[in-house]
Amino acid sequence: MSILLYKVALLMYAAVTLLSLVAVVRNRKNDRSRSRLFLLLAFGVHTITLTVRYFEAGYTPVTNLHESLSFFAWALAGVFMLIDLQMRMQVMAAVTSTIVTVFMLFGSLMPMQTQDLNPALDSFWLPVHVGLAFMGNAVFTVAFVAAILYLIQERMLKSKKFSALHYRLPSLETLDRVNYRCLKFGFPLMTMGIISGAVWAESAWGTYWSWDPKESWALITWFLYAALLHGRLTVGWRGRRAAIFAIIGFCFLLFTFLGVNLLLPGLHSYSTMAG
Amino acid sequence: MDIFVVGLSHKTAPVSIRETVAFAPEHIGTALAQLKQIPCIAEVVVVSTCNRVEIYAAADQGAQGIEAVRGFLARYHNLDAEQLNKHLYAHQGDAAVRHMFRVAASLDSMVIGEPQILGQIKDAYAYAVEHQSVGLIMNRFLHKAFSVAKRVRTETNIAGNAVSVAFAAVELARKIFDTIEGKTVMLLGAGEMCELAARHFVNNGVKEVLVANRTFARAEALAQEFCGRAVLFNNFADHLHQVDIVLSSTGATNFIIHPEEVQQALRQRKQKPMFFIDIAVPRDIDPRVNNVGNVYLYDVDDLQGVVSANIDERQKEAVAAEAIIEQELLQFNSWVNSLEVVPTIVALRQKMERMRRREVEKTLGQIKNLDEQGRKAVEAMSQALVNKILHQPTAGLKRAQKDAAAQPYVDALQELFELKIEPPEQGEMKQMDLD
Known part of the structure; x- marks a missing residue:
């Protein structure tokens, strides 16, 4: 049941991607509101999917790669819609929904069946730790999108050569503010995600930190974002530099999420393809 | 009833012709009165601006009306008809309606998307209303043109991007800062161009204006005008960090702003972005300033480049606007067609004829011993009856059409007799009546 729903959600996200791209190209108000409505619908179906899977599996469905991707995509769509409430940016919608669709597509290529829960994961900390971590990831993904768009817009303004995108992209200051705002929300989420992981590790394995690859890479990513936040608050890092940082940070984040699971064996490796 | 237009514009006539054919506002009343005198013209509107003179009218026979208006223009302005005709264009039916919609939506303007033309057409309509030269058709036509123009404006980006240097600067500022409200501007030099920008x-919505000029008194005067404050020209660099936007147009022969000062200012303002606009020729600001992070420098040529890019962008939007116009044209046509009574009369007659024939056949089938003469009498009687019944409503409909008031009758007949009339599409007609 949840697998079928997942496929429906995937198709709907694909439709949203298409609609929002059309809205960017044509730049018409009707298209924009339609793509927004479809995103809301897709998100609704996805939410139902996760709920159904929760009851089918009997645990929070974030234990293998398929489930993680699904949850990541869901969090990303949700976070984006929250930001979109305040600042409407069609190009951001198009790029973000593309990423959501790619995650969903990737997730559909993984083994999707529910299986018995690994006893190590059977804990109250599972939803807390994973939920916080992925919320943080989702927020940073939005920051990444804003950063890419910032660099495009900045390049056009500096070189004085404008493509049609120039007219459709928001202002530099707006994009930079999205970046900053995401950092302000994403960083605490990520920090709490890591701390909750440590606390869980202490209660499960008796040690807060065991330097497994996921932990190390998460820490490196955390330091990157900490540096960016520090730079912003003290010396006024902003604009181009902040955008580049957000992009590098996202690359590390993606590697921590996917690369570590697929390439490096460690304590977190139950969340690989095999599940 | 045909709608037609006769006129000339910047595309067909040089300014020397346009100015002789133009109607001054105080003369439009006379012109409308004379046009109304022309027998075949039922309703008329005169649009006269510096770029176009156009006469829109409704007439029984479009071709006849066009000739009459051509003659009128030559007579009124004492021009040689043949000479004038070289510059005049005339459209009727769809082409005339499309022309009006394109003009109102500013697709036919010298600068596509400029907003003045709609106001000018509204004025022309107001004159026509005042002089009672418009009726049902022109009223509907003009209002439709206004709504088409509005639709084009809201649904396309045709008027979206600046086509003047000063506006282009404001728009660029909007792509750098998320709002101009609350920003601070510094004027260097007090030239006219600078003042305009x-x-x-x-x-x-700029919050504060600083003015620096070599003559301090001039700076003070200008500052007062903008409720800003004047600063000493020699000290302007000390204030650089307080401003977001710098407008420069001094008469200096060397650069007065260099990357060093800008970097210094940027450090002081924690890298908050700055926008430099250099309108001076020779330039006031070292072009290398553009290489400083979070700083954007535009000189006159750059702004000119932006303007021409914007004009290209408007051309692209015009394609979407044309599509809207075609759509609205269809709608308007179906309304115009619905005013026609002839199709309804024909349909009504056909229906009656079918009924008559059926009944006559039934009757003749029942009376077996009727001779040829009797049969003919029944036939003639039934025909006479139908003609008598239909005579008055037909005449009434035709009369109503002359007064352009036939629509309720046409609707009622179609409804009550369940008449099926080919085009126009009924659904669209109903929709049109609502808006």
């Missing part, structure tokens, strides 16, 4: 910024 500054005024655009102030109108868009």
Whole structure:
């Protein structure tokens, strides 16, 4: 049941991607509101999917790669819609929904069946730790999108050569503010995600930190974002530099999420393809 | 009833012709009165601007009306008809309606998307209303043109991007800062160009204006005008960190702003972005300033480049606008067609004829011993009856059409007799009546 729903959600996200791209190209108000409505619908179906899977599996469905991707995509769509409430940016919608669709597509290529829960994961900390971590990831993904768009817009303004995108992209200051705002929300989420992981590790394995690859890479990513936040608050890092940082940070984040699971064996490796 | 237009515009006539054919506002009344005298013209509107003179009218026979208006223009302005005709264009039916919609939506303007033309057409309509030269058709036609123009404006980006240097600067500022409200502008030099650009910024909500000029008194005067403050020209660099936008147009022969000062200012303002607009020729600001992070420098040529890019962008939007116009044209046509009574009369007659024939056949089938003469009498009687019944409503409909008041009757007949009339599409007609 949840697998079928997942496929429906995937198709709907694909439709949203298409609609929002059309809205960017044509730049018409009707298209924009339609793509927004479809995103809301897709998100609704996805939410139902996760709920159904929760009851089918009997645990929070974030234990293998398929489930993680699904949850990541869901969090990303949700976070984006929250930001979109305040600042409407069609190009951001198009790029973000593309990423959501790619995650969903990737997730559909993984083994999707529910299986018995690994006893190590059977804990109250599972939803807390994973939920916080992925919320943080989702927020940073939005920051990444804003950063890419910032660099495009900045390049056009500096070189004085404008493509049609120039007219459709928001202002530099707006994009930079999205970046900053995401950092302000994403960083605490990520920090709490890591701390909750440590606390869980202490209660499960008796040690807060065991330097497994996921932990190390998460820490490196955390330091990157900490540096960016520090730079912003003290010396006024902003604009181009902040955008580049957000992009590098996202690359590390993606590697921590996917690369570590697929390439490096460690304590977190139950969340690989095999599940 | 045909709608037609006769006129000339910047595309067909040089300014020397346009100015002789133009109607001054105080003369439009006379012109409308004379046009109304022309027998075949039922309703008329005169649009006269510096770029176009056009006469829109409704007439029984479009071709006849066009000739009459051509003659009128030559007579009224004492021009040689043949000479004038070289510059005049005339459209009727769809082409005339499309022309009006394109003009109102500013697709036919010298600068596509400029908004004045709609106001000018509204004025022309107001004159026509005042002089009672418009009726049902022109009223509907003009209102439709206004709504088409509005639709084009809201649904396309045709008027979206600036086509003047000063506006282009404001728009660029909007792509750098998320709002201009609350920003601070510094004027270097008090030239006219600078003042104009500054005024655009102030109108868009700039919070504070600083003015620096070599003659301090001039700086003070200008500062007062913008409710800003004057600063000493020699000290302007000390204030650089307080301003977001710098407008420069001094008469200096060397650069007065260099990357060093800008970097210094940027450090002081924690890298908050700055926008430099250099309108001076020779330039005031070292072009290398553009290489400083979070700083954007535009000189006159750059702004000119932006303007021409914007004009290209408007051309692209015009394609979407044309599609809207075609759609609205269809709708308007179906309304115009619904005013026609002839199709309804024909349909009504056909229906009656079918009924008559059926009944006559039934009757003749029942009376077996009727001779040829009797049969003919029944036939003639039934025909006479139908003609008598239909005579008055037919005449009434035709009369109503002359007064352009036939629509309720046409609707009622179609409804009550369940008449099926080919085009126009009924659904669209109903929809049109609502808007």
